[in-house]
Amino acid sequence: MKTFFIFMVFLFFSIGEAYGFCGFYVAKGGADLFNNASQVVLVRNEDKTVISMMNDYEGAFKEFALVVPVPSVLKKEQVNVGNKKLFERIDSFTAPRLVEYFDEDPCRPNIVFDGMVRSKSMSLDRAESSPQSSKSLGVTVEEKFTVGEYDIVVLSAKESRGLEKWLRQNKYTMPKGVHRALAPYIKQKMKFFVAKVNLKKQAKTGLTYLRPLQFAFNSEKFMLPIRLGLINAKGPQELFVYVLTKKGRVETTNYVTTKIPTNMDIPPYVKKEFSDFYKAMFEEQVRKERMKTVFMEYFWDMGWCDPCAADPLTKEELKGLGVFWLDQGPSESGSPSFRRRSRSAPMMGGAQPVKVTRLHLRYTNKTFPEDLMFHETEDNRNFQGRYVLRHPWKGSARKCEAARRYLEHLPRRQEKEAQNLARLTGWDINEIRKKVDIAKPPKESEDPKKPDGKWWQNLWK
């Protein structure tokens, strides 16, 4: 049984061991790299907040349940079922990227720029339930509605044991001690958003997965509670937070936010193993920082990118993720509620008053005991995880003096790339060297000045 909370805490309950993480994901399309991972899109301007949360739940839908402490009672129009594809889009747009260069012919300079390979992230978690209501436990059902394939109740509770009992009575399998974790949220007068899958409605969608849930509300707090999700988590959890704001970069105020290493030259063979590289690189950074750091993998204006790992998100897509300030339409001054997609034309590139910060963390309750608190800085310096592949020029040292010099220098460069890779990923340097196939420096006989080693041959030419 697993529990996972996010935002004002999303809590998934799972049943039995059947849904234990199988230890690896098989790549399909964009490879899912990280186990136990969740993705959250956090849209924030002033106190208006929209949170979209996606989990890669793969168990039986009837066993899915989600408990989310929220700052106030959410009404139906504040909840929406989002589009999974948009998570893939924002993931690929912000993912660390490889840039490929081909060394020019040293005798005839000419630069060729190629594309890049991108990597991916993913999420997974699970749940179960089937709610009924019971009073006298201090639990009040404040709202009850259905959105998309989800049946939702919004609860308020007077004390945590009552809430735990209510959830148990309504067949939510609760981890032990959950009331202790819930108590601080009740004392802060937060409400609880409980969702389960409406099987009939789900069948109608024809989808084989659950779509992300989105919430819109006002809250002074700019935070993402991760604390409760760790009650009975087995091992570290992985979290990607894409924060969409108007002004600047977002960082955590109660943990260190560090940029991932970037702009490093690494051996070209990594192109084939970029997913492994990204994963190993992230693991190595987590190890170095003793799992106490939030990593920033990307910060950029949403309107453009250089180089682009994917096309910038269109205005429509951004709205789908909850960005509510893109048009001056009839958006309410109070809470940013969802409306049907407007007909605005897709806008590729161009200035968009949207900045995206991609944060990535691996955490346990020992290293991240407190919920994530954020603040938006005024920093506008772009950042991306970018790794450079330089394919060596293949030619003869005899072609010209510059070629000889180039080939002489090449092994040193390749060695440095190998060392960079070893340092970034913690991979064995000797294994890397084998794969790199470090070029041999040109022999003396290949010196264009001394063809065949006979110095006089060029003398009277």
Add this chain to the structure above:
Amino acid sequence: MLKQKKTSLSVDIRYIQLAFMGVLLSYGVLAFDLSILKTQIILTFLSGVLTQFFWIKRLKLKWSSFLSAFITCLSLVLLLRSNNLWIHPLAAFLAINSKFFIQYKKQHFFNPSALGIFLVLLLDGSWLSPGQWGSGVILSVWMVAFGCFIARRVHRMDIAWLFLLFYLGGLLTRNLYLGYEMAIFYHATLNGSLLLFAFFMISDPRTSPNHFLGKIIFTFSVAIITLVSQYYFYIQNGLIYALVASSCFVPLLNRTFQAAPFQWDKKEEGRSLKSMIFYFLKLKEGK
């Protein structure tokens, strides 16, 4: 007893403070990825030194007053972040000028760097990164150790501990009331920014009250304002706002509870690096 210690190591404590803050800055830039540009650092010092130079010339101050200006500049560089090049020098300019413009009985009462930061935070383009030092045990121990060493020499260690007592006491009460795990409290206790503030900012000997009762009221006020702004109004940078707000009452506290004001020890003040080295050499020779 303290006097005896002083005579055995008569160096201006501000050198040691500067050295520690300098090491912290280098460590921060290297290990913590502090988002500060070299140009910002240079401009801060340039602005700070020029402003101080102006006042030294005008008021015929001692050259050793540069030390305080350096400390102000280092504090700014350690704490303040900006997306442009003018915020830092402006903060240094405002901070150092505030010492000469905002006085009560010829004594400034705002911590210059706190006031400089407070003023530029009102403008666009600046922010603080309270999470930048993390909550590592080793760094925290070093901060407390050096902080105690320096605060003790300037007779302000009580301020640092009183503040921590009130702040952490308040935080602990809140956490216990809400039912949070103790790990959250420990995490907050080891926060590098908090310790830096306690030992290097609020304990500034020239701008904190002189009398013990004054110190209690002052630190209590800073702690309470910080807690309320952080956890009730969810305002970032509560520490700086609380210090600036509480500093307004320092002249009143000093008038109500009278005690001898702090003076940089005449013997120590301005002792040059050269004489310090000479002193240590003499110590080694056993003279």
